[in-house]
Amino acid sequence: MAEPAIAAAHMSLGYAGRAVLRGLEFQVPTGSRVGILGPNGGGKTTLFRALTGEIEPLSGHLEVNATTATVAQTDRSRLDYPVSALDVATMGSLARLPWWKRPGRAERRRAREALAEVGLAELADSTFGDLSGGQRQRVLIARALTADAELLLMDEPFTGLDTTNEQRLEELIDSLAVKGRTVMIATHEVEQAERWDLVLCLNGEQISFGDPAVAISKPVLEATYGGHIVEIPGQPELGVLPAHHHHHDEGHEGAGQ
Amino acid sequence: MIDWLVDPLTHGFTVRALIEIALLGVTSGAIGCWVVLYRISYSAESLAHGMFPGLVGAALLGLPLMLGGATGIIIAGLLIAVVGRLSADAADTAIAVVVTSLFGLGVLLALSPDSPPGIQALLFGDPLGITEGQLLVTALLGATVLAALWFGHDRLLAVGFDGDAGRAGGPSPGLIQGLLLILVAVTVLVGVQGLGNLLVAAILVGPAAAARLLTDRMKPMILLSAGIAVLSGVAGLYLSFHGRVAAGAAIVACILLAYLSAAFLAAAKTRLVRPTRKETPDEPVTQLV
Ligand SMILES: Nc1ncnc2c1ncn2[C@@H]1O[C@H](COP(=O)(O)OP(=O)(O)OP(=O)(O)O)[C@@H](O)[C@H]1O
Ligand SMILES: [Mg+2]
Numbered sequence: 001m002a003e004p005a006i007a008a009a010h011m012s013l014g015y016a017g018r019a020v021l022r023g024l025e026f027q028v029p030t031g032s033r034v035g036i037l038g039p040n041g042g043g044k045t046t047l048f049r050a051l052t053g054e055i056e057p058l059s060g061h062l063e064v065n066a067t068t069a070t071v072a073q074t075d076r077s078r079l080d081y082p083v084s085a086l087d088v089a090t091m092g093s094l095a096r097l098p099w100w101k102r103p104g105r106a107e108r109r110r111a112r113e114a115l116a117e118v119g120l121a122e123l124a125d126s127t128f129g130d131l132s133g134g135q136r137q138r139v140l141i142a143r144a145l146t147a148d149a150e151l152l153l154m155d156e157p158f159t160g161l162d163t164t165n166e167q168r169l170e171e172l173i174d175s176l177a178v179k180g181r182t183v184m185i186a187t188h189e190v191e192q193a194e195r196w197d198l199v200l201c202l203n204g205e206q207i208s209f210g211d212p213a214v215a216i217s218k219p220v221l222e223a224t225y226g227g228h229i230v231e232i233p234g235q236p237e238l239g240v241l242p243a244h245h246h247h248h249d250e251g252h253e254g255a256g257q
Numbered sequence: 258m259i260d261w262l263v264d265p266l267t268h269g270f271t272v273r274a275l276i277e278i279a280l281l282g283v284t285s286g287a288i289g290c291w292v293v294l295y296r297i298s299y300s301a302e303s304l305a306h307g308m309f310p311g312l313v314g315a316a317l318l319g320l321p322l323m324l325g326g327a328t329g330i331i332i333a334g335l336l337i338a339v340v341g342r343l344s345a346d347a348a349d350t351a352i353a354v355v356v357t358s359l360f361g362l363g364v365l366l367a368l369s370p371d372s373p374p375g376i377q378a379l380l381f382g383d384p385l386g387i388t389e390g391q392l393l394v395t396a397l398l399g400a401t402v403l404a405a406l407w408f409g410h411d412r413l414l415a416v417g418f419d420g421d422a423g424r425a426g427g428p429s430p431g432l433i434q435g436l437l438l439i440l441v442a443v444t445v446l447v448g449v450q451g452l453g454n455l456l457v458a459a460i461l462v463g464p465a466a467a468a469r470l471l472t473d474r475m476k477p478m479i480l481l482s483a484g485i486a487v488l489s490g491v492a493g494l495y496l497s498f499h500g501r502v503a504a505g506a507a508i509v510a511c512i513l514l515a516y517l518s519a520a521f522l523a524a525a526k527t528r529l530v531r532p533t534r535k536e537t538p539d540e541p542v543t544q545l546v
Contacts, residue, residue: 082294082472082475087474091411094411094415102408
């Protein structure tokens with residue numbers, strides 16, 4: 001078997017020596033789509049920080065055999081910044097360029113393609129801060145695409161997207177995986193995670209990992225979300241989350257795109 | 258009118274002052290944009306005030322000002338870094354204490370009986386006293402700063418945008434921020450010759466803040482800022498020449514005027530261009546400028 005994109009063994013993660021996520025034990029093959037489920041504070045973002053190298057494991061081993069790019073959760077990016085969507089997408093190319101090289105025409109073309117890939121071709125020249133929350137999210141995804149990363153970490157990328165764009169993003173994730181990219185997506189939608197290749201359930205520790213058909217079960221979801229599960233009628237073995245877990249804050253995607 | 262413009266050009270010292278202020282305007286106007294975007298105006302001002310004892314010391318000892326200024330700025334920078342580290346929770350306060358103490362020390366030195374006359378030029382600058390040697394230093398250091406800014410433009414832009422969040426393989430935020438601070442220190446050092454310890458921060462921050470009000474893109478902002486800085490500098494020097502007011506003060510007054518005009522323009526434009534912004538928050542406003 002080929003080398004996995006990610007291998008974690010007996011790993012625990014945390015801040016200032018205090019573990020917030022324990023018992024991580026999983027391998028992700030290259031080209032797979034991995035859903036990450038967990039409650040608020042479950043450790044999804046913490047795991048991503050470890051995968052990008054921002055934090056070191058407190059114990060155990062982590063191997064990441066891929067260049068990595070993140071699409072951050074709440075955009076830490078600034079809205080008062082004097083840049084266009086294209087400027088932001090072009091920033092991704094800095095990950096590929098040697099330090100003495102400035103992005104040129106080829107990089108800007110690649111950034112435009114990436115914006116087109118996320119459906120923002122017409123808005124390439126708008127000011128980033130003037131875009132809607134969902135559009136900004138997609139600009140950040142385009143930036144990750146411009147970085148040509150082999151491993152893409154998306155932290156709750158569906159937050160604030162309307163149905164059309166949600167569908168479009170799912171298709172984008174599929175096509176990235178087909179092209180051999182590994183994609184990890186933190187999400188609060190159990191049904192979504194069921195459609196992907198692998199799922200990792202976290203709640204301060206690894207609850208389960210594997211093929212969603214096997215790894216997602218009622219006891220697993222109860223352990224992941226602390227028992228506040230609403231059963232799906234006719235599908236008693238599964239459940240969905242109570243409504244308050246779907247925080248559709250901030251973004252409001254309208255007809256404007 | 259022609260006389261009004263040409264008269265100053267018949268004196269060598271005013272010509273040197275004009276060249277100095279133009280060089281300084283381009284350099285600080287450009288780097289000022291990054292100072293504003295990175296929100297480090299406070300650090301820039303701290304460096305300027307913290308180097309004061311170095312300047313006074315050099316004046317007392319009869320050494321070149323640049324040497325004293327450079328020593329002062331390095332010591333101030335190190336002290337600020339150490340103190341900021343030691344008391345991370347109250348870094349602001351600690352840095353303020355260090356900077357004020359250093360500045361006070363400089364004032365004490367300056368008030369000592371054997372301090373040479375003209376030491377107030379260190380506080381308010383003396384653009385009309387610029388020598389050819391100082392001009393050369395300004396040109397060389399200014400060109401270095403501008404070259405570094407051009408070269409690092411994209412990395413500066415990316416790190417200022419969201420630091421670590423989109424990184425992975427990209428530039429290291431700490432490194433970029435550190436390099437920017439060094440460039441700011443060099444600019445402050447150069448600016449002190451012409452504008453003095455108290456006023457140099459104005460030309461670093463004022464034109465950039467004004468330019469930010471007028472455009473939503475980085476490159477135009479840098480060009481506008483440099484233009485505003487040069488124009489204010491030149492206008493201030495003419496005012497000073499004809500009105501017999503202190504050059505540094507006149508320049509700062511012109512910068513302030515430029516900022517107020519920019520604010521007025523920006524407010525007028527918002528009214529004209531964005532009246533429907535509230536009703537359709539999702540429509541991106543396409544191209545304001
Ligand atoms: N920088 C930090 N320093 C200390 N503790 C932190 C830090 N960031 C997160 N934590 C803690 O780590 C735990 C996991 O947080 P994390 O952000 O990984 O959760 P999450 O699954 O991403 O949650 P959400 O769904 O709200 O995004 C939480 O208890 C949080 O308080
Ligand atoms: Mg999170």
